[in-house]
Amino acid sequence: MFNEMFSYTFMIRATIAILLISPLFGMVGTMIVQKKMAYFSDALGHSALTGIAAGVIMGIGNTTISMIIFGICFALLLNYISRKGLSSSDTLISVFASCATALGLAILSRGGSFSNYSAILVGDILSITFNEIIQLIVLFAVILLFWCISINRLTAISVHATLAKSRSISVRVMENAFAVLIALLVMLSIKWVGILLINALLILPAASSRNISENFREYTYFSIIFSIFSGVVGLFVSYFTDMATGPMIVIVASVIYFATYVYGKDR
Amino acid sequence: MKKIIPCGFHCIKFIDLGVAFGDQQVLSGINLHVHCGQMTAIIGRNGAGKSTLVRAILGEVPYTGDIQFKNKMNGTMQGLKIGYVPQAINIDRNTPLSVYDLFQAFTGKLPILIRSKKEYAHVKEALEEFDVAELIDQPVGTLSGGQLQRVLLAMAVHDTPNLLLLDEPVSGVDKNGMDAFYEKMEYLKETHDLAIILVSHDLDYVYKYADNVILIDKTVTAAGRPKQVFETEAFKNVFGKGAVGDVEVGQNV
Numbered sequence A: 001m002f003n004e005m006f007s008y009t010f011m012i013r014a015t016i017a018i019l020l021i022s023p024l025f026g027m028v029g030t031m032i033v034q035k036k037m038a039y040f041s042d043a044l045g046h047s048a049l050t051g052i053a054a055g056v057i058m059g060i061g062n063t064t065i066s067m068i069i070f071g072i073c074f075a076l077l078l079n080y081i082s083r084k085g086l087s088s089s090d091t092l093i094s095v096f097a098s099c100a101t102a103l104g105l106a107i108l109s110r111g112g113s114f115s116n117y118s119a120i121l122v123g124d125i126l127s128i129t130f131n132e133i134i135q136l137i138v139l140f141a142v143i144l145l146f147w148c149i150s151i152n153r154l155t156a157i158s159v160h161a162t163l164a165k166s167r168s169i170s171v172r173v174m175e176n177a178f179a180v181l182i183a184l185l186v187m188l189s190i191k192w193v194g195i196l197l198i199n200a201l202l203i204l205p206a207a208s209s210r211n212i213s214e215n216f217r218e219y220t221y222f223s224i225i226f227s228i229f230s231g232v233v234g235l236f237v238s239y240f241t242d243m244a245t246g247p248m249i250v251i252v253a254s255v256i257y258f259a260t261y262v263y264g265k266d267r
Numbered sequence B: 001m002k003k004i005i006p007c008g009f010h011c012i013k014f015i016d017l018g019v020a021f022g023d024q025q026v027l028s029g030i031n032l033h034v035h036c037g038q039m040t041a042i043i044g045r046n047g048a049g050k051s052t053l054v055r056a057i058l059g060e061v062p063y064t065g066d067i068q069f070k071n072k073m074n075g076t077m078q079g080l081k082i083g084y085v086p087q088a089i090n091i092d093r094n095t096p097l098s099v100y101d102l103f104q105a106f107t108g109k110l111p112i113l114i115r116s117k118k119e120y121a122h123v124k125e126a127l128e129e130f131d132v133a134e135l136i137d138q139p140v141g142t143l144s145g146g147q148l149q150r151v152l153l154a155m156a157v158h159d160t161p162n163l164l165l166l167d168e169p170v171s172g173v174d175k176n177g178m179d180a181f182y183e184k185m186e187y188l189k190e191t192h193d194l195a196i197i198l199v200s201h202d203l204d205y206v207y208k209y210a211d212n213v214i215l216i217d218k219t220v221t222a223a224g225r226p227k228q229v230f231e232t233e234a235f236k237n238v239f240g241k242g243a244v245g246d247v248e249v250g251q252n253v
Helices: A009-034 A038-057 A063-084 A089-108 A130-159 A161-166 A171-193 A198-212 A216-241 A245-264 B050-057 B099-107 B117-128 B145-156 B175-191 B203-209 B226-230 B233-247
Strands: B010-021 B024-035 B039-043 B064-071 B082-085 B163-167 B195-199 B212-217 B219-224
Touching: A009 A038, A009 A130, A009 A171, A009 A198, A009 A216, A038 A063, A038 A089, A038 A171, A038 A198, A063 A089, A063 A171, A130 A161, A130 A171, A130 B099, A161 A171, A161 B082, A171 A198, A171 A245, A198 A216, A198 A245, A216 A245, A216 B099, B010 B050, B024 B050, B024 B195, B024 B212, B024 B219, B039 B050, B039 B203, B050 B163, B050 B195, B082 B145, B099 B117, B099 B145, B117 B145, B145 B175, B175 B195, B175 B203, B203 B226, B212 B226, B212 B233, B219 B226, B219 B233
Parallel strands: B039 B195, B039 B212, B082 B163, B163 B195
Antiparallel strands: B010 B024, B010 B064, B212 B219
């Protein structure tokens, strides 16, 4: 039956895409959970709509570019206002995210045309093209490189920012770089995963891994393994059951979460 | 363990240090000289600006005035390297971070996702000096207050700082832990070429172990040997006469 599945090129492309995206989600997710930024990545996902809307208004044909540019600006803005600490950061992020989402929805729904864009809500990995896979390969290389260089400093900052600073780690630069990285990952994969589910994929593998790991290596590797596993299994199950891929992946990831929760509780 | 004799020639000077948040002057006119091989304790009531002073020294908050680090042998100025031990760290019980990870995240170049025998042995050796080598694989969230503090100390002195800056580091540590901690400070003074600045609430320990005491309340209100400072009016105003009775001036020494 796998023979039949892989006789479709779209399934081959989708599998490759999953194998590229899911380890990144698992890896970046560990730091999002560690730095308690789940709200932040959620807001970024929602702002994708606004990015598309901005592209439509300015007449940019390739909305991926407008999404990325908007996402990066939005991420840096969120970082800036959280750092100012005028109000608690989850409130602020929520305010800005709702505002951006509403703006995007309003613009895209002009003339009753929102149905053209509704695919982005749940995503469609089966529609990925060869060129877009190349994009993902580049993204994969960039994030992996960044991770090797920055993982220690990001971890240090998550433990104690002042202590990190006293060891001449530039906290602000690192936090902005990490925010931009999340923006890139979210915006380049949102078409395949969908706005509604992207945060689940970032958070669930890392949260599952946290249930059972005792050090950072285990944490990262388990998270990557869970992420790849849920991606691949979710894709195959969705093929055989003829249901949407994104939700299926999240369902598998959730099952893993509950399993690790029960298993790790007695630890 | 190699022994480094404090040379006594290094001196850190704080010249007319002041910190203001908006219109509010939190600290002003702080003048201090700190020498290597000596422990200076900073005491004061809550809100007197102790933590702000620490943050200013770390460069966390903007300050006026100057912090100079001088080598008295030849009068040259050098960059000041600070080993900082915070009050607490943001780790909850189930955080998947081992002592090795924590140490390496702050001091190492090799990504913590890769473990090399060499780095592991290196971290272990650094922990050994503070008798916590056996904790190297333990999750940081499960350490006791005293254990965590030793790990943080090991990290702080790891790359030979000129100044060890401790911000009330003994919160949540029992009496045995306190004794051990201050004895470790004595040991550091003797074996490392560094000056120690300690923000503390524990007056009896300060009295017993500190070389110099600075009492601050927005500015320096008393400074000198513990005995001198503990007898000043300024000290008695803040801590009451009872405090002096508690520490039994002159009998602990």
